Amino acid sequence: MIRSALRSFVAAALLAGCVCTAQDPRGAILGRVTDQSGAVIPGVAVRATHVQTGVSAAATTNQSGNFSLPFLTPGVYRIAAELAGFKRFVREGVEVRVSDAVELEIAMELGAIAETVEVSAETPLLETAHASLGQVVDQRRVLELPQRAGNPMELTLLAPGVVNTTNLRLRGPTAPEALSDISAEGTGRFSTEFQIDGISNTVNDRGRDYSRIAFSPPATAVREFKIETSPYDASVGHTSGSLVNVSTASGTNELHAQAYYWAKNSAFDAPNFFNNKAGTKKTVSQNHRYGAAAGGPVYLPRLYDGRNRSFWHYAYEGNKWGVPQTNTNTVPAAAQREGNFSELLRVGSQYQIYDPATIAAAAGGRFSRQPVPGNVIPRSRLDPLGVKLAALYPLPNVAGTADGRNNHFLAFSGRQNYYSHMVRFDQAFSENHRLFVRTHYGYFQNNNQLDNFNSPVTAAIINQIKRGVALDDVIVLRPSLVLNIRYGLSNADFLERRGSRGTDLAALGFSPNLTRLIDGRFATLPRVQAGGYTQIARWQDGDGGSSGLTHSFLGAFTWLRGSHNLKFGADYRVYRTFANRFSESTSPYLVFPNTYTRGPLDNSPAAAIGQELASMLFGVPGGSMAYTASFAMQDQFVGLYIHDDLKVSSRLTVNVGLRWELETPMTERFDRLSAGFAGTVSNPIEAQARANYARSPIPEIRPENFRVPGGLTWVRQDGLGRSPFRGEKNNFAPRIGLAFRLTPKTTLRAGYGIFHDSIGVSKTGAIQTGFSQSTPIQASLDNGLTYVATNANPLPNGLLAPLGPRGGLTTNLNQSLEFYNYHRTHPYSQRWSLNIQRLLPGQFLAEATYVGSRGTRLGVDREMNPIPAQYLSTSPVRDQATIDYLSFSLPSPFFGIDPIYGRNISRGALLRPFPQFGGITMQDDPIGYTWYHSLGG
Template sequence: MKHRLSRQEESSMVRFVPFARIGVMLAHSLLACTLVAQEPRGTILGRVLDPTGAVIPNASVKVTNTATGVTVSALTNAQGNYLVPYLIPGTYRIEAEAAGFKRVVQDGLELRVNDRLEVNLTLEVGAVTEQVTVVAETPLLDTASASMGSVVDARRVAELPFPHGNPYHLIQLASGVAFAQNLTLDRPFEPTHIVGYTMDGARSNRSDVMLDGSVNSASGNTGTRNELISSWVPPADLVSEFKVQTAPFDATVGQTEGGVINVSLKSGTNALHGTAYYVKMAPELTANLFFSNRNNIPRGNFTYNRWGASAGGPVRLPKYDGRNRTFFMYGYEGIHEERPRGTTLTVPTEKQRQGDFSDLLRLGSQYQIYDPATRRPAPGGRFQVDPLPANIIPANRISSIAKNILSYYALPTVPGTADGRNNLPLPHEPEPITYYTHAWRVDHNFTDRHRLFVRVNVYKRDSHYNDWFKSAATGQWFQFLSRAAGLDDVYSFTPSFIMNVRYGYNRFIRTYDGNPKGRNFDLTTLGFPASYNNAIDPSIRRFPVISIDGYAGTYNGWLWRPTETHHLAASFDKIQGSHTLKFGMEARAYRENQYNPDHVSTGQFSFGTTWTRGPFDNSPAAPIGQGLASMLFGLPTSGYVDRRASYAEQSTVWALYVQNDWKVSRRLTATLGLRYEVEGPLTERFNRSVRGFDYTAVLPIEAQVKANYAKNPTREVPPEQFRVRGGLTFAGVGGLPRTLWERDANNFMPRVGLSFKLTDKTVIRSGYGIFFGFLGVRRGDVIQTGFSQTTQFIPSLDGGLTFRATLANPFPDGIQEPLGAALGPMTYVGQGISFFNTKPLAPYMQRWQFSIQREFPHRVVLDLAYVGNRGTHIETTRDLNALPVVYLSRTGERDQPLIDYLSANLPNPFYPLLPGTARAGTLISRATLLTAYPHFTSVSTTTNEGYSWYHSLQVKADKRFSRGYTVQVAYTWSKFMEATGFLNEGDPAPAKCISDQDYPHRLSLSWIWELPFGRGRRFLANANRVTSALVSGWQVQGIYAAQAGQALGFGNVIFRGNLKDIPLPKNQRTPDRWFNIDAGFERDSRKQLAYAARVMSFRFSGIRGDGINQWDLSVIKDTRIREGMKLQFRGEFLNAFNHVLFSNPNTSVTSTAFGTITSEKGYPRRIQLGVKLVY
């Protein structure tokens, strides 16, 4: 067994040692406090020299934004260095002067988001009244930083084609980035998916989203743990530019496992500027879906309109002229859309609703339905059942409740497959959506030493969808609300000592409810007893949730979840000799409330094959039909009613930071930083939460259970070894703290970066840093077992010989009410439980890079980089109550004798001590008695055993705009491996495999080209007015993205072939046969594995789904109205060549659809036509 380091040892080796290595260099900089986080503005720094190259101390430097006229002053220190930080992106002029020298002025410096421009100025001997003006190009090489990232400049944001005006679509242009979500979820009001990018080996939705330096992210926790979403997506016309920082080795960056999406909004200028636009997407200009064409389904009709406006300029009031001082910016955007939301469902046929399954039986004996009324004991602890004659249920045995429920189902519209699947295609179901957003920003400059801005933004989205049956049984009404504000203040105490304080707040509300037809639903109209109906509060009563094996179900969810984030930061910049010191503090508070009765507060009933399979209870199930038959008999397999507690949870983060940007020589710059973060444990305002698990808790039922067990023990567990111990603990109960875990206070993050200027045109850069992830609210929600209460549907206590609960009386013992923590460790005994690890370690990433940057003529910069990433302490989930692997079969084939042995029914030692639970029956399987905690169905917890690693070659070429065009290319070749799951729950370590977010090849290309015709261009510049109007102002632009598909896996299956035979050559792959289904898979459902150790990997790198291959093109025509005003006509062709992007193929070996694809995860060609007034 491998030795595992203790927590103390690991902390010392992994975290302290890197800190110690740089501690000597940083000791003089470890001042009182720390950081401001991810910075959206830029910095101009450099030296002032005389003609001999000697430094000039006390030279005056002025940096002026040419659009606003705002000037910031600085003085050079004794080493001739100056520093001007916190400058908004834009074009700047620099002036420098000193006694005995001519004033020098350098114009046209382009400063981009998060830039550190090194601008050295040389003064000529002469009088200060003399001036030397230099028009020089902006430095293109990054000589002051080792961080990796890509800037999406203002022109790309304004002019490239992308859907719905969503600028985050351009994140894909960065190297080291891959898209890991569904391309159809690309609208600005789909916050979970629009930032679903993996960055340099960190999983998607783990990167921080910053807006003007403040947090613009919220906790997702919508089924995926450890997830961040974007609280607000600004309209493109409000975005100045943004930077995708994939490997930021700056100690100001924290609270992210991945990168940072750093967005800078526009501010007003001395001139009034703005836009007004309208965009239309018409169905006549949109291609049909691939599978709709294939099935002769015409393109659905839809409506799409988007409009908006922006305006910015100086604030002018009576007796106040805000030019050079006070500026405003405002933007609005609205969307109205009604589009088809397609799917294909399987619903019961008219004959099946009458109990007639004879058509299925004609397809083969595997579709035989068995009569639960004939169930009887059989040898070996089994049950035997007789076939249902002719596969037809007698009319007098069909549940009237089941028939009433099915009356809310839609009928089939096509025959579907041979066994009736996919018989309800719904390609054109409407999804109406309305959306609007407003944003305001005001900048004010008190003096050249003091400036401030304030931002406020809001949005609202309303929609409803999934109303498949046009009845109370289906449909969801959805709403998102967002409110946010930010304040930023910069003050210069001296020209070399600058402070920045900022505060950000955002509140994001996700709310939805079911179809209004199903609200306050009266269950007695379906035939349910009044006692059941009256036990549910009418205000939360909905149509019940029905789940039928092989068929579509019903759903009526209900949720109200507001989240809010507070972000406070202060930072200080001090230039001292050749060192630029940064230090400060950051605090974040994440809060989330939830009121979530959800659909299961009324009741959920599942109809599987347990009661209608045969001839024995462990016989393979039919491909379809048996679940529906179970429903018609009125015999759910399982079900429950929930009483769900609300919660109000919070976690906080504090961070300290210090960094030294050291100009070692004229060629070498070193960045030495240290960040320290402490994240407080999750708390619930009223302690309504599980805290952990007491592994040794003695339960009051143990003595009786052990006595019962001793009468019929298994041979594997002698009576004296049988234990009934362990139970939940609760926050603030029994002397335990109200915090849900112990604080991890060892999160030191060293950052080191080197930038060496090999020549004037070549820079070598390298960096290393540690980045800690998050726990708290962003990790997952509180666990409220006990405060929420589930009443289980218990159909039988004797394995189906008799039924105590049916649809006619589903909860004969009534609905159980929550007892909170009153039962102590007896809480939820007999059911499944989960709890957080009370001593977690924050996951962290070690990231490093080595790169060469080379400048070429025509403003071209080429970056060649190796980037690596190692993830440690990644959170995993274990079921501590899984059957030990020693009992699992390792034959590689279906081991029927072992299956019969482990699934055999034995006398239940818990009977009758746990009524109303999964341990209420008289019988229990042998496998259950062999688990560590047989009094629970599952015991799930989190661990920090996961790890990952990533290696990549990244190539980026960027030609900044000149000579009428700009081009940007990024290519990444990578491998992303991880070990975050267990093949078998009892395995000692997670299994290594290719990540499901491994995309080995990713290419992106963007360009803008002003056609060289007409006014101000190369050709026809002096044409007559008519010709000039026709040929002037044309430009074309586009984006191309190519990305490898996702790695696939098949589950725990029998495979007797060669894995290399599974993938098919590209020219042989079709939606009907994506891979070789005959390569050696055992597909007979009767021969599948059970109680078998899994050896097949989760995924295989050589077997992949479809990849991205998409061109987005556009044409723009600018028509000049007058000086400073133009009308712009735009045609945008998204997926211009109509390349279909298929969803992943079906990988269920027993499915008749195995290896086929029936849907797509991208849009067909869409054409957006727009007109925009720009002034």
């Protein structure tokens, strides 16, 4: 597959290419040259000179009088046209913008070439060369408009049809998920392609089900960027219909430098509403953003003068944030840490704590427990480790609610630092050969991420490291044929380390049976969750690191032939993501339930708070501990396209193109992937389970009808390949558009296109069930009649071994499963639009636009192990009878087959089609669809 993709790329690079495409970070000038009678003039030399750099690009009109100057760096140009027998034509001030095509009509006058006709006119505002829709954000807006933490990518929201789909407060340069989380003209979240200088700027660096921006450049490094919301150019791909392309700043013939400093200090802030309401002080914080940028010609005295050909540009930005954080927490009162919950009982009897050691059989198959006298746990019953865990909480410092919730308020300033650099060098070897190279680096550190209590012990330290390079070469092979070759790499590393690394778990009170399961060098405080009380020692992705890496290769030509402006070329990419995380391998995740401390019956409503903390103090744990497999994922992407901008007449341009995309199914370096679910195959435990069931059947299922089918499958097993889904090879994407000049000041534009979204590494996480293995912490296997796990020894039988394919169909018994639909297909969107532009006096442009979109084959997660519908309630209100019916405890036919099963099972679980498992989720089943319509100006 790799060799085939490379052959496709090389063939396209040699045989085809692209003009200044919508996926290119530069612009183009094109047009037609005529004489005063309107007759076309072939052989005219047309030259565009960048005013600030002096770099020129040249073309010659063909037999149809047409010319094309592609791959022009954004900026202001001087246009000159000359031919013997005609006066020299000069037009000043033609501005070229990113991914733009400026169309000029040049009328030459008869006369001597020594004579010059100078034309002074505004750059045309009407878009007459294409039907694509979008918004350019120029350098002035980038530098002057307010941005969160100096993040220019936030300005994508200026484009019509683009909406934010996340918390606006998160849209800083160090929150790439938030920056990528937009929707453009009906596309789904995380479906926009982001590029810098035409190079992919997206990675999947954490194995999530979405791609994200790899790097947000400093504002002073951005020349301008464009958000294309309906790009009908066939060169645009790897997106469901929208593209953001950043053009970076380059040096000029003059040396320019700038420096800036921005500060925000809470001393100038007034207390907010919540400060006033709680009677607390405002959060103390200081934010500092500073940077510098410089650029100019490469100049070495007496050695080299690079004016008009060699340029450099460097930009730096530093950010030091004192991030204001206000946390309202719920913590145990001093008396509760010692087992005294009597204050809760004064609030209401629903807060009664029940003794987990007093269980007895009750009527109707239920179990009962006795209340703890006075809601005070005897000191002799307090678990030593439970008391130590409760002591990790700070004491209350505000009144909170009557039952003690929201009784701790903390305002503090977190520390975050971010630094970014970008360097670019440009070289114009001649009018026919131009090259640039760029590199960037960014570093971020957050010292108290996810810390509810501002403690270095319970915090997680997070780092991001971002790197990238780009190389772009433009060669004019002959006046009508231009070659562009591009390579780029985008990389983002995401590292995390918990502040409690190196914790002595034995000294804390855990038994040798647990501590032997953990490498002491990486041991951390356990993550603790006790119902409504605030969680202790959270993490984001877990200790360790993950990384995303994207290679981009593009080869393209422009070929101007008659009235045809042909573009055809190849886009080849390699997406990789790596992870080595051990979040639940460094300590158990303790989730204390109210299962054994509520009553009087086991199905009685739970208290709003208190009973989970009582479980901690009684030493009745829940939760899990897991081994998380590492992974190294990869897929390859190839896009081939041909596109023609046909100049039908001076008033009508038709854009027509076809794109084909191939995304190889993702693979893992060592084949550590589960692949699917065999739903009709008998599970190996079925015979014993059926025999057990026959001894105590239920009326709903006759013994002969009781089945235990299904189980996981893996890649490279049973005839499957290396991928969890097969992929497809017929992703063709036609594009068509037209731009028609109704009058000299009015243009009508319309377009239609199909866009295929990705299902590869950039959008798909690794499912490694069987290679990653979670072991549940189960205090009791018989509804509390006996207890087998304690706080100190939560896993008496050790950890379940990750067996991978060796576990066969018995993998994850009594636990949840997830898998991809093996026959999943690429989602795609159809987009169509109609746009009218009218040029008004004073160089104002008014426009009205309609955009429609239809999303098809969108991935939907489906539950494959539901309780059959005939047993569910149709009541619009809580149906306690149905709840009691489905939760009724029955003898488990799986008890004794595997230690993971308890003595009892609920009726609802027994009625599932695959009763040996919990929830079973088929991810990304391609059955979803959307409709979108918008009208605006």
